[in-house]
Amino acid sequence: MKPFSKETYIERRNELKRRVGSGLLLFLGNGEAAMNYADNTYHFRQDSSFHYFFGSDWAGLAAVIDIDENREIIFGNELTIDDIVWMGYQPTLHEKCELVGIRETRPLAELDTVVKAALAKHQTVHFLPPYRGEHQVWLWELLGILPAEQASKASVGMIKAIVDMRNHKTPEEIEHIEAAVDVSVDMHLAAYRTVRPGMTEAQIAAEVERACLSQDCYKAFPTIATVKGQTLHQHRFMNTLEDGQIFLLDAGAEDPMHYAGDLSSSMPVGDRFTDQQAMIYNLHLKTFKAAVDTLAPGVPFRQAHINAAITLCEGMKEIGLMKGDPVEAAHTGAYAMFFPCGLGHMMGLDVHDMENLGEQYVGYPEGVEKSKQFGFKSLRLARPLEPGFVFTVEPGIYFIPELIDKWRAEHQFTDFICYDRLEAWKGFSGLRNELDYLITADGARVLGHKQKPMTIEEVYAARG
Ligand SMILES: [Mn+2]
Numbered sequence: 001m002k003p004f005s006k007e008t009y010i011e012r013r014n015e016l017k018r019r020v021g022s023g024l025l026l027f028l029g030n031g032e033a034a035m036n037y038a039d040n041t042y043h044f045r046q047d048s049s050f051h052y053f054f055g056s057d058w059a060g061l062a063a064v065i066d067i068d069e070n071r072e073i074i075f076g077n078e079l080t081i082d083d084i085v086w087m088g089y090q091p092t093l094h095e096k097c098e099l100v101g102i103r104e105t106r107p108l109a110e111l112d113t114v115v116k117a118a119l120a121k122h123q124t125v126h127f128l129p130p131y132r133g134e135h136q137v138w139l140w141e142l143l144g145i146l147p148a149e150q151a152s153k154a155s156v157g158m159i160k161a162i163v164d165m166r167n168h169k170t171p172e173e174i175e176h177i178e179a180a181v182d183v184s185v186d187m188h189l190a191a192y193r194t195v196r197p198g199m200t201e202a203q204i205a206a207e208v209e210r211a212c213l214s215q216d217c218y219k220a221f222p223t224i225a226t227v228k229g230q231t232l233h234q235h236r237f238m239n240t241l242e243d244g245q246i247f248l249l250d251a252g253a254e255d256p257m258h259y260a261g262d263l264s265s266s267m268p269v270g271d272r273f274t275d276q277q278a279m280i281y282n283l284h285l286k287t288f289k290a291a292v293d294t295l296a297p298g299v300p301f302r303q304a305h306i307n308a309a310i311t312l313c314e315g316m317k318e319i320g321l322m323k324g325d326p327v328e329a330a331h332t333g334a335y336a337m338f339f340p341c342g343l344g345h346m347m348g349l350d351v352h353d354m355e356n357l358g359e360q361y362v363g364y365p366e367g368v369e370k371s372k373q374f375g376f377k378s379l380r381l382a383r384p385l386e387p388g389f390v391f392t393v394e395p396g397i398y399f400i401p402e403l404i405d406k407w408r409a410e411h412q413f414t415d416f417i418c419y420d421r422l423e424a425w426k427g428f429s430g431l432r433n434e435l436d437y438l439i440t441a442d443g444a445r446v447l448g449h450k451q452k453p454m455t456i457e458e459v460y461a462a463r464g
Contacts, residue, residue: 001179003257004172006101009055012165013101016053017067019161023124024068026115026142027053028135029061043218048349049128049162049357051258055100058090062111063102068123073104075111115142126155128162131356163354163361167346168388174438174447176259177348177390180220181436181448183253184261186211188452191225191249192462197269201225201237208251217253220260220351224250229266230398230430232341243270246277246431252351260351262392263452264434267459276428278456280397283315284431285454287395291343295385295393295437295444301363302382305343308395309335313416321425324416334416336375337407338399344392345380347436352380353390389439390447396432399425 016025029050032041046057054063054074061076076093084090093105106114118125125143129151130136136147145153169177190211194204205225212219226234227241229248241247247269252262266281268274273281290311294304313326313335322329329335346353346362354362363381364370371377381391404426408419433454436447453462 010101012053020157022067023126024118025065026127027063032059072102074102075106075108077108126158129154159357169390176255176257178447180253180255180259180261182450183215183217184263185450185452187251188265195247197243199241201239212253220252220254230400241269245269258349262351264432266431284397287311291393300384321418329416333373333375334413338397342379344394346391385439387439387441392434392436394434398430399428401426
């Protein structure tokens with residue numbers, strides 16, 4: 001797939017200038033990050049906002065957009081012969097910048113001069129909240145703002161403008177997201193084919209990641225491949241798979257342009273789910289459908305979350321693990337015993353899109369604060385949906401022994417939860433499925449051209 005044209009980046013920057021109105025916009029690109037010594041670095045990942053506006057996937061760059069003077073400058077150092085000996089040929093900085101419509105480049109050291117000159121003439125310097133220690137130090141040097149004060153002094157105007165632009169995906173962005181989703185589906189199909197009793201979680205993860213890397217993609221986040229699915233983000237591979245267990249995979253690719261896919265799957269380790277597992281799996285599919293049936297422009301994502309929770313409580317009542325009114329159980333937060341996370345999150349250049357800019361801005365409408373209550377506090381996305389929004393839908397059902405014990409001891413939601421019966425379910429683990437959706441002019445559609453198994457029949461067919 002072609003990289004975006006220079007016009008895409010020029011138009012993005014022009015739109016940002018129009019929205020922010022005045023001042024100097026400062027962008028710090030990511031540098032290499034040392035893993036255990038300077039030359040042994042983590043996989044390089046450009047900052048997503050830098051990438052969105054400057055399209056440059058190289059370490060050690062910064063940029064400014066001077067709205068008042070209508071100037072755009074990328075700062076970086078040309079490679080030395082030593083760099084080329086070790087890293088190979090690269091285009092010059094000027095050549096890299098031409099591709100995204102930037103004509104003015106300067107050595108990195110001159111960023112300090114330009115920012116200090118702006119401060120001296122009392123021009124507003126807009127910057128984003130930093131999430132890397134190196135950037136905190138850099139901002140301190142450039143602006144004289146201590147790291148602890150940087151998040152609160154970041155430019156709300158710049159944040160809001162970028163969030164609104166990046167929240168609305170264009171058709172060319174959606175093509176890249178769908179390419180990432182397709183690779184992500186291949187990662188999951190690899191797991192469906194590979195999972196067998198006696199294999200280790202690490203062996204499955206290796207097959208999953210092979211499907212990603214062999215298609216020139218990198219994983220969008222650390223793979224979750226586990227038989228302990230009740231732990232929401234279990235990143236270590238410690239277990240050997242046993243017949244009778246449920247295997248849970250949460251994995252996704254980012255395409256070479258860094259757009260993400262994010263999918264989850266749950267499957268039996270052996271040939272078939274047990275009756276109890278099949279019952280919970282099918283209830284989970286009902287909650288999934290309840291959520292997806294809610295998706296439409298203008299409808300708050302929080303409503304989709306609530307509808308999934310109501311369906312979950314209805315099902316749990318039929319099974320005998322909950323009682324009372326399911327609608328009330330959903331609204332009071334009793335459902336969070338089995339579903340303590342949010343229904344989904346925005347997705348784009350970041351798998352949790354723009355989480356570094358603040359979930360409050362990305363996922364919540366102006367004036368609506370995120371809840372502090374257990375369960376609802378993990379809902380990253382709640383706002384009314386708009387065409388162009390891309391997000392995940394990932395309800396799950398989890399039996400978390402520690403949470404059962406804690407709530408029972410505290411007599412929480414005793415009107416809704418049947419604790420005596422729940423004791424026998426402590427070893428169930430957990431399951432979820434996850435797909436990626438786009439809000440269209442009149443509804444929603446699932447992203448990707450390849451289909452990930454969802455029904456039990458599809459799961460069994462994918463096992464081969
Ligand atoms: Mn997700």
